[in-house]
Amino acid sequence: MEASTRLQLIGISKTFPGGVQANKDISLTVKRGEIHCLLGENGAGKSTLMSILYGEYHADSGEIWLDGQKATINTPKGAISHGIGMVHQHFMLVPTLSVAENIIMGMRPLASFLWYMKDIEKDIAEFAAKRGMKINPSALVSTLSVGEQQRVEIIKALYRGVDLLILDEPTAVLTPQETRDLFETLRNLAKQGFSIILITHKMNEVMEVADRVSVLRDGRMIDTLPISEVTPSSLARMMVGREVSFNQEKNDTPCGEPILKVEDLTLIGEKGRPLLKNISLKVCSGEIVGVAGVDGNGQSQLAFCVTGLMKPTSGRIWIEKNDLTGKSPLEFLKAGVGHIPEDRHAMGLVLEDPVAYNFLLQRYRDNYFKWFGFLNIKTIFEHARRLVKVFDVRTSSVKTPAANLSGGNQQKIIVGREIDRNPRLLVAVQPTRGLDIGATEYIHKQLIQQRERGAAILLISTELEEIMALSDRILVMFEGRIIGETDSDRANIDKIGLWMAGMQPEEAKQT
Amino acid sequence: MDILSIQILLQATLRMATPLIYAGIGETFSEKAGIINIGLEGYMLIGAFTAYATVYYTNNLLLAVVYAILVTALFGVIFAYLTITIKANQVIIGTALNLVGVGISGYLFRILFAQTRKAQPVRTFQQLPIPALKDIPLLGPSLFDQNILVYGTYLLVPLAAIILYKTSLGLVLRGTGEHPHAVESLGIRVVHIRYGAVIFASILAGIGGAYLPIAHANQFVENMTAGRGFIALAMVAFGRWNPVYVWLAGLLFGSTFALQLRLQAAQTIIPYQFLQILPYVVTFIALIISHGRSLQPRALGIPFEKEGN
Ligand SMILES: Nc1ncnc2c1ncn2[C@@H]1O[C@H](COP(=O)(O)OP(=O)(O)OP(=O)(O)O)[C@@H](O)[C@H]1O
Ligand SMILES: [Mg+2]
Numbered sequence: 001m002e003a004s005t006r007l008q009l010i011g012i013s014k015t016f017p018g019g020v021q022a023n024k025d026i027s028l029t030v031k032r033g034e035i036h037c038l039l040g041e042n043g044a045g046k047s048t049l050m051s052i053l054y055g056e057y058h059a060d061s062g063e064i065w066l067d068g069q070k071a072t073i074n075t076p077k078g079a080i081s082h083g084i085g086m087v088h089q090h091f092m093l094v095p096t097l098s099v100a101e102n103i104i105m106g107m108r109p110l111a112s113f114l115w116y117m118k119d120i121e122k123d124i125a126e127f128a129a130k131r132g133m134k135i136n137p138s139a140l141v142s143t144l145s146v147g148e149q150q151r152v153e154i155i156k157a158l159y160r161g162v163d164l165l166i167l168d169e170p171t172a173v174l175t176p177q178e179t180r181d182l183f184e185t186l187r188n189l190a191k192q193g194f195s196i197i198l199i200t201h202k203m204n205e206v207m208e209v210a211d212r213v214s215v216l217r218d219g220r221m222i223d224t225l226p227i228s229e230v231t232p233s234s235l236a237r238m239m240v241g242r243e244v245s246f247n248q249e250k251n252d253t254p255c256g257e258p259i260l261k262v263e264d265l266t267l268i269g270e271k272g273r274p275l276l277k278n279i280s281l282k283v284c285s286g287e288i289v290g291v292a293g294v295d296g297n298g299q300s301q302l303a304f305c306v307t308g309l310m311k312p313t314s315g316r317i318w319i320e321k322n323d324l325t326g327k328s329p330l331e332f333l334k335a336g337v338g339h340i341p342e343d344r345h346a347m348g349l350v351l352e353d354p355v356a357y358n359f360l361l362q363r364y365r366d367n368y369f370k371w372f373g374f375l376n377i378k379t380i381f382e383h384a385r386r387l388v389k390v391f392d393v394r395t396s397s398v399k400t401p402a403a404n405l406s407g408g409n410q411q412k413i414i415v416g417r418e419i420d421r422n423p424r425l426l427v428a429v430q431p432t433r434g435l436d437i438g439a440t441e442y443i444h445k446q447l448i449q450q451r452e453r454g455a456a457i458l459l460i461s462t463e464l465e466e467i468m469a470l471s472d473r474i475l476v477m478f479e480g481r482i483i484g485e486t487d488s489d490r491a492n493i494d495k496i497g498l499w500m501a502g503m504q505p506e507e508a509k510q511t
Numbered sequence: 512m513d514i515l516s517i518q519i520l521l522q523a524t525l526r527m528a529t530p531l532i533y534a535g536i537g538e539t540f541s542e543k544a545g546i547i548n549i550g551l552e553g554y555m556l557i558g559a560f561t562a563y564a565t566v567y568y569t570n571n572l573l574l575a576v577v578y579a580i581l582v583t584a585l586f587g588v589i590f591a592y593l594t595i596t597i598k599a600n601q602v603i604i605g606t607a608l609n610l611v612g613v614g615i616s617g618y619l620f621r622i623l624f625a626q627t628r629k630a631q632p633v634r635t636f637q638q639l640p641i642p643a644l645k646d647i648p649l650l651g652p653s654l655f656d657q658n659i660l661v662y663g664t665y666l667l668v669p670l671a672a673i674i675l676y677k678t679s680l681g682l683v684l685r686g687t688g689e690h691p692h693a694v695e696s697l698g699i700r701v702v703h704i705r706y707g708a709v710i711f712a713s714i715l716a717g718i719g720g721a722y723l724p725i726a727h728a729n730q731f732v733e734n735m736t737a738g739r740g741f742i743a744l745a746m747v748a749f750g751r752w753n754p755v756y757v758w759l760a761g762l763l764f765g766s767t768f769a770l771q772l773r774l775q776a777a778q779t780i781i782p783y784q785f786l787q788i789l790p791y792v793v794t795f796i797a798l799i800i801s802h803g804r805s806l807q808p809r810a811l812g813i814p815f816e817k818e819g820n
Contacts, residue, residue: 054696056695056696075698076695076696076697076698077697077698077699078698079698080697080698086696088696091693092690092692092693092696092697093690093693094685094686094689094690094693094694095689095690095809096685096689096809097682097685097686097689101682102686102693104679104682105679105682105683105686105693105694105697105699106679106683106694106697106698106699107679107697108679109679110678110679110680110683111678111679111680112678112679113677113678113679114677114678114679114681114682115677352813
């Protein structure tokens with residue numbers, strides 16, 4: 001039996017007030033019980049299209065049909081009542097509230113009492129467990145890892161009883177294991193008749209999970225194809241319009257002076273929980289050291305410590321000859337430390353500010369940007385225009401607020417800004433999160449160029465492929481310790497995988 | 512100090528704290544929803560004048576409170592329209608509202624009542640002792656021999672805490688001041704929630720203002736709020752945006768007013784002008800202490816921009 005059509009979009013067009021036409025006459029069909037992947041470069045218009053479907057934006061023209069009936073969706077509330085749920089690319093969670101509070105927010109009439117949070121929490125935990133997801137409903141969202149927050153988002157949508165679930169780059173923030181779990185969940189849901197629209201930039205994920213795939217380029221629908229009729233490279237070609245290389249060429253650069261030296265770093269968190277335990281490491285000039293590991297094993301804290309954002313409980317940190325232990329982030333900055341933070345919204349960008357100012361962050365003290373002590377707007381805009389060009393940031397102007405850029409383009413601002421400073425040490429945490437394959441390729445090239453220039457790079461990523469492709473040495477973190485170290489040429493995925501799970505390869509052999 | 516003077520001091524503390532508590536609780540709701548309303552002083556003056564004029568002409572205390580509510584609510588709607596719909600800067604509009612409050616109440620007062628600037632006394636809410644309870648030693652007379660507006664705060668504070676922490680509305684409110692886009696994405700209209708919170712805050716500030724001429728004193732004096740609106744604003748930060756703590760902060764500040772009066776009456780050698788600054792000095796210290804705690808709602812003061820459309 002042919003599956004019935006759950007959703008049909010016909011001729012959707014949308015132009016933003018600034019003049020960017022994000023969607024041009026897009027049509028799309030989603031069947032009941034299918035996993036439909038939506039692919040496209042950064043800024044291709046995927047999120048916009050989904051926001052229209054979810055009632056957050058209004059299309060200038062076009063129709064939405066649900067189960068064969070024409071529907072008008074003006075608000076998220078309307079979308080939810082039509083059975084459409086959305087997990088946003090950027091989290092829509094209130095950090096100061098608990099998981100359960102975030103999930104039930106707005107589900108009940110405003111006048112209803114919430115006396116029995118404990119019961120609600122139990123119900124949510126059971127609901128999640130039934131769908132193969134584990135969460136602690138009473139935890140504050142601000143204490144959760146990015147991966148856990150993502151899970152809360154999914155449960156939040158499902159708990160509202162939707163049967164068409166949109167996930168905008170859900171795996172960008174997940175570990176390989178979490179991604180596998182998510183796909184398992186999604187496949188189960190699809191089997192039960194849920195329709196799923198999944199946006200991702202990762203070809204292997206598309207090949208693994210999709211039933212059909214649609215490709216957008218420059219706001220236009222290029223094609224929709226069953227997964228059996230595509231290959232990763234044919235998809236890449238459809239997206240970018242040219243061939244894309246998946247592998248990076250890397251010259252052998254001699255290792256130079258040690259730039260970053262960390263000795264016996266220990267960090268004790270709240271309630272005495274050790275977050276980092278006796279970490280010692282060295283990154284030399286012209287070297288990329290990759291830190292692999294499942295999200296939440298201390299990598300974030302390590303990045304915070306070596307950029308001065310967190311003060312270690314004990315241990316020492318040197319940048320070149322300078323002991324910077326306990327110094328302010330500004331001192332680290334001055335010592336030539338660049339930082340591509342993990343969470344671009346919380347740390348990397350001032351969303352409401354124009355793109356140009358975001359390129360300026362941390363550099364506003366430079367005399368270059370000053371004019372008798374005042375900021376020189378003209379130089380700032382020129383500087384920004386140059387970087388926008390060099391890093392291919394798709395924006396209508398450098399005066400556009402950063403918030404109006406697509407996720408991937410926001411990431412390019414940060415990466416561009418940090419690399420442009422020619423840092424001595426670059427701490428790059430998930431540098432290509434949310435970037436399309438073209439942009440990922442570009443950023444990887446940039447990182448390698450920085451290495452050849454003699455920068456020391458500490459690359460922290462949960463993306464094993466990224467680590468393998470770029471690193472000269474690989475460290476694996478587990479529960480706040482460095483559990484293993486290997487040269488990249490001798491590296492083998494199995495060994496690293498075992499380390500990531502907290503096992504030593506020898507132990508594993510014995511059992 | 513003997514037991515009687517402690518009792519009197521406590522009683523006065525509650526009385527002085529009452530207008531602060533009304534205004535402070537209202538402001539807590541508004542700020543929880545992300546709108547900082549520094550025009551409290553203006554609302555209070557408008558409420559005070561409206562209540563006074565109503566009692567003067569009708570001799571009806573209940574009607575006075577109702578009118579005070581209606582008139583300040585109207586100003587609340589104007590503030591909400593300017594800051595939420597038009598997205599004007601909240602601090603600037605709030606400041607304007609303070610000036611308008613001083614101006615309007617003073618102007619109307621002079622043309623309607625007193626060229627001499629001294630008003631006719633009016634009827635006030637009388638003490639309403641609660642039988643049995645008022646006989647509890649020490650606390651009885653302080654807590655349960657008060658007027659009805661003071662009793663109102665006994666209901667208001669727990670009610671405010673329950674609404675904020677135990678209802679669906681409270682949950683949404685707390686979300687709105689932190690991450691309005693998250694709230695909006697769940698199908699709740701942030702704009703509606705904010706309008707509601709702002710109007711609620713203005714109503715409570717109106718009651719707090721009305722209290723002064725028709726429960727505390729028996730006449731209107733120009734600028735009679737004397738900075739209480741600003742103290743209420745400080746209470747919210749000092750009380751960490753929690754109604755119960757805000758209430759405690761109100762009692763603290765109320766006690767400084769009471770103490771100051773008491774010391775004046777005791778005829779100490781300190782000049783009374785110095786005693787009069789006491790509440791403001793304590794406010795100042797409280798703000799210094801509470802400074803730097805990052806408990807303030809994250810979206811406080813930031814207009815809500817719906818993306819796209
Ligand atoms: N609120 C907005 N105002 C103006 N322009 C916008 C707004 N939101 C998005 N755009 C523009 O519309 C285009 C499409 O953006 P969209 O977010 O849909 O891309 P995307 O395909 O989701 O990209 P990514 O993979 O980077 O998330 C981009 O050029 C972006 O700059
Ligand atoms: Mg997007």
